[in-house]
Amino acid sequence: MSQNAVYVFHDDELRYRFNDTHPFDPERLLMTRDLLEKAGALQPSQMREPRAATEEELLLAHTPEYIAEVKALSEPAPSEQAIADSDRFGLNTEDTPFFPGMHDVTRRIVGGSIEAADIVMSGRADHALHLGGGLHHALPNKGAGFCVYNDASVAIAYIRKRYGVKVLYVDTDVHHGDGVQWSFYHDPHVCTLSFHETGKYLFPGTGAPNERGEGEGYGMCVNVPVEPYTEDDSWLEGFDEALERVVRFFKPDVIVSQHGCDAHALDPLAHVHCSTRIYMEMPKTIHSLAHQYCQGRWVALGGGGYDIWRVVPRAWSFLWLTMTEHPLLERLRQEPDLPLPAAWLAEWAGKSPLELPPTWLDAVHEWTPMPRRDEITEKNRRTREISLMYVPK
Template identity: 65%
Template sequence: MRANAMFIYDERETAYRFNDSHPFNQKRLHVTVDLLKKSGALPDSCIQAPPSAAEDHLLLVHSREYIDCVKALSLPSPEEQWLGKAGQYGIDTEDTPFFPNMHAVTLDVVGGSVYAVDAVMRGETLHAMHLGGGLHHALPSKGAGFCVYNDAAIAIAHAKSVYGARVLYIDTDVHHGDGVQWSFYTDPDVCTFSIHETGKYLFPGTGAVNERGDGAGFGMSVNIPMEPFTEDQSWLECFSEVLLRTIEQFKPDLIVSQHGCDAHAFDPLAHIHCSMEIYREMPRIIHELAHRYCDGRWVALGGGGYDIWRVVPRAWSLVWLEMSEHPLLSSLSADEYGPLPSEWLDTWQPHSEEIIPGTWLDPVETWDPMPRREEIVTKNRQTKELSMLYLG
């Protein structure tokens, strides 16, 4: 019998870590899985451990020279010649430093995203979630932005090469999904859609509305750069209107979505001021569109998110609650934020310097209103119109 939703996870993916002080902390995977289990929302029957990817999968996107460098720098004591090339390939920076066993661990991450595509395209499940994935900044010959291999781009290329699928990639990370965009910038069969904080103030500095694709892929790149301090209503207005227009025109066979959750007001690495409401609403919209346009075929990946106690577990769990149509989701409303399991809070609060919210949603009415709200909304609406300029 075909499953409605599959949760792809193996604890070995938590070994994707650069160093003890690095903001990319895959402990968030373990904390999220624990929240879902203690909420009664993730039975063992839904969880599948994926195989590692093959090097042939990497070659769908990455150059042989880059892969060889990653492999060489993964050794406990890399040779001098490879240490000298680390800068050329972007894996000697504070953001993306090489680390022992890097190649094998990242193959595990890539394997989870490829497996998710296979499970959906073979009809084993309608939807598949792989929160260990979403490393969307890696370029064909360069690591960047905490990302070594671009599992999202590889999974999309796999869906194209094996199943002949037209793929809509939806990126909700606060940072522009540059690596995926550039990997398919001239490809008419992959549409990349990214809503993010404007690159004027935030890494990677790309994702302007005039990045629309090139050659046969012109119009297949859709970007919505949002103003700093954007709040829920403006973010969701732009997201929903542009996405609907995009999917109506592109008509994909498969949706691959990346669910970075760093547009939340608590996230330390960006300047957007949204609440948990966008992480409830965006998956709902994607889910509905997957059924309307793709016979339900939907793969969801993780991504950024650097408040690993107060934001990431709630936001990622909300994606799974939507994907699996769990009844807990329908109990959440503007008036009923929904209590988190006390057992989960008791387990993880001692690890967090900040008080972990006790509810699924945020009491936004208690937050201080953002200054310049009208100006921000107006600017975002102008951006929204520009984003849709070539969308039928």
């Protein structure tokens, strides 16, 4: 088993919590780490602690005015002026409300993604995983979609500035990776590929096939939206084709990927009807292409995922198992009904308001075909042809 991967995490990241009723719950980070440890798949020697990002690093993707506002709203008692300005900066909404200590905890998350990038680009490891990251909706001067600072954009800009290489950003979250897309919309050295549910019905409402980049960056932005109720086969067919074509065309030096796991049928905030199978298969494709085209260089970040009990820990675990080429993965392909570790189930069953799944993969009988399966699959194929019309086969 390869040990050439690192797992970046710090307990401070658990403080990225808007309020007790908000769907973005950092407890999922603990549950995932605990599952991997109880499965014997994560060792202390593989873990690294991130530093906090500096203000100079935050400025790679955010405006000075926005950073100043985040700082002001992070105080225990923000000034009246800061609160008055919070709407303009997107930090006083139901999705992204300001909270005490917001600046410090979020720059720790940004630092984690920079640390993962540095580890990979310096050759200390082929792969690095930072599940606390993936806050892909934040814009240069505005918070949005549960995201205060955009750690993915900062990490990519950091790679560009320090190492000067071509970066492919792959976004597998069910919500369009808008913040990262707009950050590099004119940059020919950063290609963004987002695979997501169509914005016709889902936040942030962007990510149409005709968003292709501008100026020198035209053609470096690829969006592949899918229909609501898309199932595993159609999702994976589209993902594999799009990623393989984009990688062959762009020939990146490093892949930075975002792994929201909210395309699952049980996720409460979207409409896609996939199972845990896609979260075992997508990393496999990325891993193979990273070794084929990028000398193995692959930085993976977390993202969305709001059924934190039944979906996120298993989905994110498959990502780490792929990075480390753990033998458990091959066993799962032979035994799809392999049970989760009994010690993990015992640890979390009493805390979960929902019955935890007993197996690593969803039982096949749980996922009956949707009534419009063929129609949805065909619609996804037609959309994908438009999305990839300028990407050579």
